[in-house]
Amino acid sequence: MLSFIARSSIQKIITLFFVSVVSFLVIHLAPGEPSQVDPLNPKFTPEMVERFRQQFHLDKPLYVQYAYFYRDLFTGKTVSWKDNLPVLKKIIERFKNSLWLFVVGTLLTWTLAFPIGIRSAIFRGGLYDRSATFFSYLLISIPGFFFAYILIIIVVSTFHVPVIDMETFGMGESSWYRWLMDRVWHLLLPSVLGATGGIAVLSRYVRSQMMEVEGQDYVRTARAKGVPEEQVHYKHALRNALLPFVTMFGLILPGLIGGSVIIESIFAWPGMGRMAYEAILARDYPIVLTVNFISAVLVLIGTFISDVLYMVVDPRIRL
Amino acid sequence: MMTERVEHPLKPPGVEKPLAPRESRWKEFWRLLRKNRLAVLGFFIFVLFFLIALAGLFLTSGPRPVFDPAIVRLEEKLRPPFSSPTLEILGSDRVPRFGLYLLGTDELGRDVFSRMIQGAWVSLTVGFVAVGIAVLIGILLGGISGYYGQKAIRADQVVAALIAMVGIGLLLSKTYLGGMLLLIAGILYLVVLRWWKKKVRKPGETAWTRVLSVRVMSIDTLIMRFVDIMLCFPSFFLILTVVALLPPSIYNIMIVIGLTSWMGATRFVRAEFLSLRDQDFVTAARALGVGDWRIIFRHMVPNAIAPVLVSATIGIASAILTESALSFLGLGVPPPHATWGNILSDGKNYIFDAPWLTFVPGIAILIVVLSFNLFGEGLRDVLNPRLRERS
Numbered sequence: 234m235l236s237f238i239a240r241s242s243i244q245k246i247i248t249l250f251f252v253s254v255v256s257f258l259v260i261h262l263a264p265g266e267p268s269q270v271d272p273l274n275p276k277f278t279p280e281m282v283e284r285f286r287q288q289f290h291l292d293k294p295l296y297v298q299y300a301y302f303y304r305d306l307f308t309g310k311t312v313s314w315k316d317n318l319p320v321l322k323k324i325i326e327r328f329k330n331s332l333w334l335f336v337v338g339t340l341l342t343w344t345l346a347f348p349i350g351i352r353s354a355i356f357r358g359g360l361y362d363r364s365a366t367f368f369s370y371l372l373i374s375i376p377g378f379f380f381a382y383i384l385i386i387i388v389v390s391t392f393h394v395p396v397i398d399m400e401t402f403g404m405g406e407s408s409w410y411r412w413l414m415d416r417v418w419h420l421l422l423p424s425v426l427g428a429t430g431g432i433a434v435l436s437r438y439v440r441s442q443m444m445e446v447e448g449q450d451y452v453r454t455a456r457a458k459g460v461p462e463e464q465v466h467y468k469h470a471l472r473n474a475l476l477p478f479v480t481m482f483g484l485i486l487p488g489l490i491g492g493s494v495i496i497e498s499i500f501a502w503p504g505m506g507r508m509a510y511e512a513i514l515a516r517d518y519p520i521v522l523t524v525n526f527i528s529a530v531l532v533l534i535g536t537f538i539s540d541v542l543y544m545v546v547d548p549r550i551r552l
Numbered sequence: 553m554m555t556e557r558v559e560h561p562l563k564p565p566g567v568e569k570p571l572a573p574r575e576s577r578w579k580e581f582w583r584l585l586r587k588n589r590l591a592v593l594g595f596f597i598f599v600l601f602f603l604i605a606l607a608g609l610f611l612t613s614g615p616r617p618v619f620d621p622a623i624v625r626l627e628e629k630l631r632p633p634f635s636s637p638t639l640e641i642l643g644s645d646r647v648p649r650f651g652l653y654l655l656g657t658d659e660l661g662r663d664v665f666s667r668m669i670q671g672a673w674v675s676l677t678v679g680f681v682a683v684g685i686a687v688l689i690g691i692l693l694g695g696i697s698g699y700y701g702q703k704a705i706r707a708d709q710v711v712a713a714l715i716a717m718v719g720i721g722l723l724l725s726k727t728y729l730g731g732m733l734l735l736i737a738g739i740l741y742l743v744v745l746r747w748w749k750k751k752v753r754k755p756g757e758t759a760w761t762r763v764l765s766v767r768v769m770s771i772d773t774l775i776m777r778f779v780d781i782m783l784c785f786p787s788f789f790l791i792l793t794v795v796a797l798l799p800p801s802i803y804n805i806m807i808v809i810g811l812t813s814w815m816g817a818t819r820f821v822r823a824e825f826l827s828l829r830d831q832d833f834v835t836a837a838r839a840l841g842v843g844d845w846r847i848i849f850r851h852m853v854p855n856a857i858a859p860v861l862v863s864a865t866i867g868i869a870s871a872i873l874t875e876s877a878l879s880f881l882g883l884g885v886p887p888p889h890a891t892w893g894n895i896l897s898d899g900k901n902y903i904f905d906a907p908w909l910t911f912v913p914g915i916a917i918l919i920v921v922l923s924f925n926l927f928g929e930g931l932r933d934v935l936n937p938r939l940r941e942r943s
Binding site for chain 2: 262
């Protein structure tokens with residue numbers, strides 16, 4: 234166990250190093266330079282551009298820039314090129330907003346996907362199973378933004394509640410109850426949208442996992458010795474079918490960041506995804522690179538957690 | 553018919569038909585697919601979409617296309633579907649085909665039907681080219697990793713590759729002379745080494761050569777670590793970054809989507825190759841002296857292609873979705889080309905005045921992506937013999 238942890242940490246650190254190099258290269262080798270973002274602005278004299286380049290080390294060779302950037306990142310001194318605010322502070326601020334979407338969306342996904350998947354595995358081939366299958370394909374295939382517009386039209390025209398942005402502007406004076414309901418309504422649509430794809434995929438996965446286990450010998454044995462159906466499904470089959478899902482707890486971690494550029498831009502939600510998108514458009518490299526780095530760290534931590542969990546849960550696995 | 557049959561000299565008498573029921577691969581495939589009604593539906597929509605896209609290519613291009621997607625009629629903007637144009641205002645050359653706006657017009661008075669069938673071809677190419685790139689890289693890397701995977705990379709090769717990489721790095725940071733020298737030195741060493749190996753049996757053993765010929769890792773490890781590195785990037789975010797930084801072009805989008813989605817195919821091919829490599833027919837081919845490349849492409853790839861085909865079908869669907877999402881963010885295929893994504897994203901501003909501008913492309917994308925997904929899943933069931941026996 235200890236040797237596994239040590240080995241995989243070293244491996245992950247090496248991977249992280251290469252990720253940092255690749256992302257740095259991808260961004261810096263693209264044509265164009267951040268100092269040329271606004272060439273028509275009369276305030277952008279050549280001297281200004283030169284000062285800008287010097288201040289952010291853009292006149293140095295690439296490997297020096299790389300060293301500077303990651304030194305700043307690890308000492309927490311990276312600043313945005315756009316407004317000179319510390320990147321970490323900006324990210325944490327946006328992260329708090331995204332966290333709400335992430336938590337509600339994940340809860341919805343995991344609480345809905347399991348019952349749906351288990352039910353369609355138990356009644357396989359039935360009307361319920363077939364319609365669940367069809368609907369999950371429908372939800373996977375629908376373009377997210379198109380679905381978002383349909384939902385917005387439906388919700389706004391039936392319930393007459395505002396749904397764009399995090400809260401309705403100018404709610405300061407109203408009672409706490411109205412304030413809460415307002416927040417809930419604003420949170421509901423984006424998190425439902427974020428969850429739909431997850432529900433569809435996860436419930437399909439639960440179904441196939443359940444079906445696989447139900448075909449095993451020990452399930453047949455349980456049935457043969459007269460265990461009630463309920464117990465066969467939920468005690469013998471489900472517990473074993475749950476094994477791979479333990480590992481998926483680790484894999485939802487990256488969703489914290491990569492989440493939802495599109496959903497956040499439709500709903501004007503001031504979250505991470507939108508900040509990253511705006512940073513890309515403005516060529517604000519420190520933010521783009523930091524977000525990329527953090528999300529790579531999250532992916533690696535996630536896979537690490539899932540490996541460890543798998544080892545803890547399934548004694549047959551020895552990594 | 554009976555009289556024409558020539559009896560095989562070695563055939564035992566009394567056996568008229570071949571013993572096993574002979575069924576061509578396609579017939580068997582069709583018989584199995586037919587059981588899954590949704591997959592058949594998906595397959596037909598897939599074929600229909602292909603035909604429409606092909607027809608759209610011919611009907612909307614050329615100097616005088618049958619359906620012209622580029623005619624701007626500002627006086628006829630935002631007309632609902634099936635409305636007929638006012639003939640007095642339009643000149644005879646700007647009247648739409650059949651004298652009808654089949655799917656209405658957009659905010660510039662362009663015929664949405666023409667734009668849709670033009671966009672079908674673009675969406676199709678984006679999907680196929682992107683997935684084609686991904687599958688090619690996947691087969692190549694996965695094949696190398698699965699077939700040659702056990703060969704080790706020695707320390708001196710790593711050092712040489714590192715030198716070459718430092719050279720590339722220097723070149724990129726505009727230190728041309730040093731970079732060039734290091735790059736050439738690194739590559740030269742790798743090339744000369746191969747040649748040296750063949751000519752000279754055993755170089756003298758010194759402490760240095762022993763250190764340099766330590767086995768660092770296998771090729772398999774190298775490629776799989778590379779896959780891990782690529783999987784660390786949040787894929788849509790990576791695509792967004794690259795597409796936003798590159799000049800807008802339809803080819804860039806295809807290439808970028810392809811270059812960021814090959815990891816799954818690589819893993820599938822590698823897994824299949826690992827299990828195929830030790831099977832008897834491969835050993836037999838090797839014993840016959842068949843070359844490595846022929847074994848890989850003629851014997852192993854056809855046996856390993858099934859999961860790749862499935863993931864490619866689903867990959868086309870997700871490439872079409874990715875393209876439309878990019879168009880939605882304003883980074884998609886640039887204007888002269890109409891794609892379903894940019895028809896939709898232009899139309900969203902008129903969602904209450906002209907809902908068809910949103911719903912026509914939206915539902916079209918939905919149906920096509922759905923059909924690809926259903927067909928892909930059906931294909932997975934058909935091509936997976938384990939599932940076949942059970943049902």
